[in-house]
Amino acid sequence: MSEASRRAAGRKARPEKTAMVAEFRSLIEGSGFLFLADNRGMGMARTAELRTRLRSAGGRYRVVRNRLFRRAADEAGCGVLVEGLGGATAVVAGEGDGVEAARALLGFVKEHERPVVKAGFVEGRRIGAEEVKALGSLPAKPVMQAMLVGTLAAPMRQLAGALHQKAASIVYVLKAIEEKKAGA
Numbered sequence: 726m727s728e729a730s731r732r733a734a735g736r737k738a739r740p741e742k743t744a745m746v747a748e749f750r751s752l753i754e755g756s757g758f759l760f761l762a763d764n765r766g767m768g769m770a771r772t773a774e775l776r777t778r779l780r781s782a783g784g785r786y787r788v789v790r791n792r793l794f795r796r797a798a799d800e801a802g803c804g805v806l807v808e809g810l811g812g813a814t815a816v817v818a819g820e821g822d823g824v825e826a827a828r829a830l831l832g833f834v835k836e837h838e839r840p841v842v843k844a845g846f847v848e849g850r851r852i853g854a855e856e857v858k859a860l861g862s863l864p865a866k867p868v869m870q871a872m873l874v875g876t877l878a879a880p881m882r883q884l885a886g887a888l889h890q891k892a893a894s895i896v897y898v899l900k901a902i903e904e905k906k907a908g909a
Contacts, residue, residue: 742793749789749797758823758847760830760857762840764788764815775833782829783821789814806846815840823847827861
């Protein structure tokens with residue numbers, strides 16, 4: 726154990742830092758998705774605009790201190806979330822649909838080239854920046870549900886059409902037999 730870590734182990738954390746760790750931990754534990762982004766180059770006006778867009782998509786944007794966020798992630802059992810965490814970091818978190826929040830974040834990034842997406846955490850699994858981009862390119866949840874219903878209904882519709890054709894051809898044959906007997 727180094728001298729610095731020995732001294733740090735003997736000291737108590739300041740109450741405001743303990744409160745921030747608790748807040749970050751509740752953010753991690755209460756969120757269905759988390760996206761980490763590099764916050765450098767974001768001014769107050771752009772940050773406010775991004776927060777507004779994310780709020781309408783069910784997400785929140787929060788700038789975090791790496792050391793405190795790393796401690797909160799370790800306490801929450803999500804240490805893998807903060808692997809390689811460095812630089813000015815912001816967290817996009819929320820309970821709703823991660824696709825909508827990713828789409829809002831990536832739309833903002835496309836317009837302003839900031840913030841740079843680092844990684845994400847969705848359904849208990851860490852994903853990379855490319856996977857966050859792929860998540861943002863997915864269609865909305867109702868559209869995907871409609872596509873699934875259409876895919877499931879197509880074979881049933883084809884079967885119903887085939888059965889209807891067979892029943893109609895049987896009716897035509899019976900009608901022809903009836904007309905032949907009536908003519909004879």
